């Protein structure tokens with residue numbers, strides 16, 4: 001029996017600003033994602049579009065994709081445009097009609113939710129959204145915020161990972177809005193090649209402290225399948241984590257459900273079992 005895939009609970013479409021938006025070459029991507037899901041036997045997709053409110057995010061052209069460059073102002077700040085809720089929900093509706101055999105859930109990937117609850121409430125009632133993922137993308141340095149990839153050029157690499165992990169318990173205790181903590185290895189994605197292979201054990205205590213804070217808040221941890229890291233579910237289980245989701249973080253259809261069969265095997269090894277519906281958390 002082939003593995004029955006869980007929902008991909010972290011997917012972006014043209015409604016995420018970093019794809020270029022609905023009037024760019026990303027137009028129609030939600031539909032293409034749904035077609036891809038059906039083609040590969042994925043039963044459910046959660047469209048968790050970027051939901052960002054940073055206004056002091058400093059970055060550099062080399063840290064951005066070509067289609068994102070125009071968002072950078074002359075002082076080096078990038079203010080992500082707000083999610084077009086009406087356009088997004090309309091697009092979800094159309095896909096639900098077009099693909100009745102696919103379960104399609106609404107969602108957001110809320111960046112730094114501990115800082116922007118008021119901004120979020122002004123834009124949308126999050127209780128009406130099926131899934132609220134929480135992500136830590138930027139860290140405060142002085143008066144500005146930076147992504148890890150920019151900080152790696154300014155700081156010792158260990159300091160970037162440590163600062164990232166230290167912020168997680170503050171995000172967890174400072175926000176009620178999100179239910180899943182995404183890509184806990186986010187800072188590791190940009191780990192500089194020159195620093196040698198990334199060794200998670202060098203940061204084990206901080207990872208465990210962050211995971212324990214997430215577990216104690218009764219949230220789920222996302223198993224981000226862009227890169228499988230077996231030590232994440234192991235430490236998550238050992239720190240009391242009881243629920244996980246699977247998220248590819250796909251921005252293009254070809255990346256949908258990347259590495260899912262391997263991720264499922266990895267998670268089953270730690271005693272997690274699926275819920276009734278493919279979009280339910282896997283629990284232990």
Ligand SMILES: [Zn+2]
Nearest residue numbers: 109135182183
């Ligand atoms: Zn993210």
Ligand SMILES: [Zn+2]
Nearest residue numbers: 010012109249
């Ligand atoms: Zn994402």
